[in-house]
Amino acid sequence: MKILIFTGLALLTAVSYGQPSGKEMLNLIDRNLSAKTRIMTAKMIVGGARGSRTIEFNAWTEGDKRSFSEYTSPAREKGTKMLKLEDKLWIFSPSTDRIIQITGQMLRQSVMGSDLSYEDMMNNGDLTSHYNASVTGSDTIQGRKCWLLRLDAISDNEAYQLRIIKVDKEKNIPLTEELYAKSGKLLKRIILSDVKQVQGRWYPMKMVFRDMLKTGDGTQFVIETLKLDEPVPENIFSKASLK
């Protein structure tokens, strides 16, 4: 019995201190960040050439296929709604009373002048099914020990073909991400912080996005309330809910 316990502890120690595989790391990250549904209240603080603006919104997402968000502030944006179904995105603007479909290259444009693109906003999918990962080393970020991960896109259709991320060894949450284009050009840098426990998972409540192709101070994405895996009414994800 003693031998069995000793062997078990030795194996556990080896796993704990050894370098995990890329796939294992992605599974651990997805276990924290990926959810069947997400309901959140958040705000974006966009740093621009003429000062910063705060945009507040509520969002409902279901996997990486369906998403709905409604902007509540400032006055100019209030009532603007966005609906994503599969790879299609619609925007409703109350001032024009129009439902506009955003497709193709437009999906890579900035959302309300922020450093996030429509794709960034709508993409809530798990990493495992989109990237092949390999652990390339370790580092220390924000005083936390991290694994250094290289994620190569499985499909050519991914907006970011390469991601270099640093993942907290203990909480399995990325603390920094660098997103690259196919050409190898650095497109975005994200710093994730304020990691809190939400329904038994670790979740970063603050993210600072920096579009490397833009001038500006970046965009802070702050999650104020977050509910995971809670049922979302079916009618939310319909065009009727836009108007």
Added chain:
Amino acid sequence: MIKFIIKGLLRDKHRSRLPLIVVSFGVLLTVLLYTWITGFLGDSINLNAKLAAGHVKVITKAYRDNMDQLPIDLSLTGSKEILDGLRKDYPSVSWVDRIEFGGLLDVPDSAGETKSQGPFTGFGLDLGPSSGEAERLNLSKILVEGRIPASEGDILVSSQFATKLGIKINDKVTFIGSTMYGEMAIFNFRVSGTIKYGSVAMDKGSVIMDIKDARKALNMEDACNEILGYTSKEYYDDEKATLLTQSFMAKHKDSGNKFDPVMIRLRDQNDLGSLIDYMTNVMGFLCFIFILIMSVVLWNTGLVGGLRRYGEVGLRLALGEEKGHVYRTMIAESALIGFVGSLIGVTIGMTLSWIIEQKGFDFSGVMQNATMLMPGVFRTRITTEAWFIGFIPGLVATVLGTMLSGIGIYRRQTARLFKELQ
């Protein structure tokens, strides 16, 4: 003496016909080539000036550094005060404020949902009667269908873009873009007309609207991204623009603020400087080559004539005419031929140039993929210089050719003349 030379030239056609044809043809070609190049490059510069560059442009320092991205967030604020100041300080210059921006035009179907959409470059212009912008851009001439914007929310769409998106006159369309403060800009407009610039790049996707509407859509009250100045109604004058820019910059010292206004010339924008330099160099090179070729041709013609007139020159020398006098009369003859030939060449060349200036050559069919702001219809342009550019070299080359070939007269030895004449 001149009468004598004229009589000689008229009676002995062999002496004048060939040089006259050569000079006329050479001058004609030069005039045509000059007016063509001036028209071609001048039109491109002029089109750029009218459409986007102005002769000078006032923008913010930060905007200047990122101008190719049309960053409206780096626009001039307090534009009315700046504009009033410019009009007061430089009253001879025509000043206009504009907003140039990019965005997406969305066309709804009968249910109000997206039918088609495409990216465009938008121009917010002061379409009021006093600004002269509608005349500057020839809006009434380039209007294909519909009317010039007269009511709030009216826009003009380039006809090729309208066809591509399936837009009809009076259709409601929606602009999607960003405001000066980075907010999402979604605004409805009504298409009042379609236009055709004759510039492939512009016809692909552009929209013109009144600056008041652009200000409303882009949240740019008392702001604009560019104030354009036109030193004259005609073509760009680099010297005037340089002086104006120096004067403005002397008054507006750099305070270190990225939103400080700066003035730039047309030549400082979109590689237009290299186009202007190229144009100047081409003109100089053209004149040099013409004089060189014509000199060689006319020297050769003079030599042939000299050989043919070998006996005549010998006889004149034998009769006691001075070598210098023979040489001078031959130069006078050539000057007369050069004058008449150049006159004929200029007359025919200018007539052809005038016809091409009026009619133009339409090359838009072969410029489908052009990205540069170039006109699709090319025309010659008759300038004051065009009258001299062929005439003076025509005259100079003829005289120079005779001067070179006539040197042989001085090599003739009087003692051997009678032997030669026998």
